[in-house]
Amino acid sequence: MLGLVLLILSAVVAAQTKPKQETFVPYMTTQRKEQLSSTPSSSSSPSSGSGRGVAGWFTRNIIEPLAGPRVPEHTITDYYFFLIAKLNNGTGLYLGMFQQWWVISELQEVPDTTSSESRGNRGGNPFEAQAEAQKQEAVQAKIKKDYHGAARAYVEAAKLYEKSGSQFNIMEAASAYEDAFKAYNMAKQTENAARLFRLNERGGSRAAKVYNQLGDLLKSQDAAKAATMYSEAAELFRSDGDGRALHAIIRQAEQLCILHQYAQAFTLYNDTIIPETMSQDILQYTTRDHVLNAIIAHLGATQGDWIVLEKDLEHFEDICPDFRTSKGLSVLKSLARAEREHDAVAFRDACQEFDRLHSSGMADWQVGLLLQEKLKLEDGDLL
Ligand SMILES: *[C@@H]1O[C@H](CO)[C@@H](O)[C@H](O)[C@H]1NC(C)=O
Numbered sequence: 001m002l003g004l005v006l007l008i009l010s011a012v013v014a015a016q017t018k019p020k021q022e023t024f025v026p027y028m029t030t031q032r033k034e035q036l037s038s039t040p041s042s043s044s045s046p047s048s049g050s051g052r053g054v055a056g057w058f059t060r061n062i063i064e065p066l067a068g069p070r071v072p073e074h075t076i077t078d079y080y081f082f083l084i085a086k087l088n089n090g091t092g093l094y095l096g097m098f099q100q101w102w103v104i105s106e107l108q109e110v111p112d113t114t115s116s117e118s119r120g121n122r123g124g125n126p127f128e129a130q131a132e133a134q135k136q137e138a139v140q141a142k143i144k145k146d147y148h149g150a151a152r153a154y155v156e157a158a159k160l161y162e163k164s165g166s167q168f169n170i171m172e173a174a175s176a177y178e179d180a181f182k183a184y185n186m187a188k189q190t191e192n193a194a195r196l197f198r199l200n201e202r203g204g205s206r207a208a209k210v211y212n213q214l215g216d217l218l219k220s221q222d223a224a225k226a227a228t229m230y231s232e233a234a235e236l237f238r239s240d241g242d243g244r245a246l247h248a249i250i251r252q253a254e255q256l257c258i259l260h261q262y263a264q265a266f267t268l269y270n271d272t273i274i275p276e277t278m279s280q281d282i283l284q285y286t287t288r289d290h291v292l293n294a295i296i297a298h299l300g301a302t303q304g305d306w307i308v309l310e311k312d313l314e315h316f317e318d319i320c321p322d323f324r325t326s327k328g329l330s331v332l333k334s335l336a337r338a339e340r341e342h343d344a345v346a347f348r349d350a351c352q353e354f355d356r357l358h359s360s361g362m363a364d365w366q367v368g369l370l371l372q373e374k375l376k377l378e379d380g381d382l383l
């Protein structure tokens with residue numbers, strides 16, 4: 001009887017003294033951070049392998065980057081008597097009770113020693129946490145209808161589950177492989193859908209949209225396929241008189257450059273993208289960038305013919321007022337001059353300026369092309 005009363009009493013106390021949800025972030029960014037950073041890294045265990053202890057993975061990845069009141073995404077659940085806070089990617093779990101927060105578990109590095117593979121160590125398995133994170137990513141990708149991305153993330157998750165070694169996770173791995181297979185099928189089916197829409201007379205614009213979407217999804221993984229998708233989209237949009245055709249062609253040209261298919265890319269820029277953007281008020285300001293890409297692509301297509309480049313400069317300076325006054329033109333002129341005068345140092349400086357034209361720097365294909373030209377210059381000096 002007394003026991004029961006005590007239990008109820010402590011439950012009431014707990015309910016009244018659980019911390020406020022808002023205190024979780026301050027707790028993580030101050031108290032927990034201090035606790036972890038003051039733990040000497042070697043004191044946790046005498047065995048050498050696990051020496052990193054608490055000052056390991058969690059500290060490096062979660063605690064150290066915490067600057068100001070920012071904590072990785074988390075969910076706080078109110079269980080009336082207490083609160084449970086969980087970092088969304090499964091790396092930490094906390095209990096809020098009696099005006100305080102307590103650590104239930106935090107993901108730590110598995111020491112290299114085999115002893116750590118003991119059963120019941122589920123919370124502490126980094127492979128498992130990574131696998132969960134991959135699975136989350138797959139789910140997000142699926143929501144965005146990025147089935148290729150989802151499939152890849154599922155395969156990654158499956159591999160990680162397999163690595164984590166426990167029997168339970170082998171089942172998880174199997175089901176992740178199964179989900180990957182389904183996602184691949186969905187990706188295939190989206191392409192089929194586009195193909196069928198296109199066969200139908202009135203399906204043209206829907207097909208165009210699907211092709212365009214496929215291009216966006218594929219561009220980070222398979223430039224060749226993305227280029228094909230954009231080109232299909234452009235053709236269909238065009239036959240519908242839809243202005244989105246131009247956008248698809250711009251994307252297609254970018255992919256062609258990535259694929260080093262410079263001649264084709266140049267033709268798209270020269271024949272379509274530049275004249276069309278130049279003739280539309282709202283797109284005029286983008287022309288200078290397309291001209292820049294066109295000229296470099298042309299350099300690639302001619303395998304480094306700088307005479308062609310100088311002609312292009314004149315030509316585009318003539319026809320495009322926006323380019324005439326751009327920083328890009330003066331940078332290209334410095335490049336051409338440096339090349340003409342075999343001045344490797346000036347060439348390098350101009351490349352650096354080129355890189356500063358955009359906050360994201362030069363595209364990789366441009367870096368590759370200019371690097372080649374720079375090497376030619378330097379070799380030329382040796383001859
Ligand atoms: C969990 O999120 C944190 C911060 O957002 C990140 O540093 C960490 O790598 C993530 N953990 C996993 C296993 O993905």
Ligand SMILES: *[C@@H]1O[C@H](CO)[C@@H](O)[C@H](O)[C@H]1NC(C)=O
Nearest residue numbers: 266267269270271275298319
């Ligand atoms: C680029 O387009 C112009 C027409 O705008 C054309 O006269 C010129 O020949 C084209 N250049 C190349 C190299 O195809």
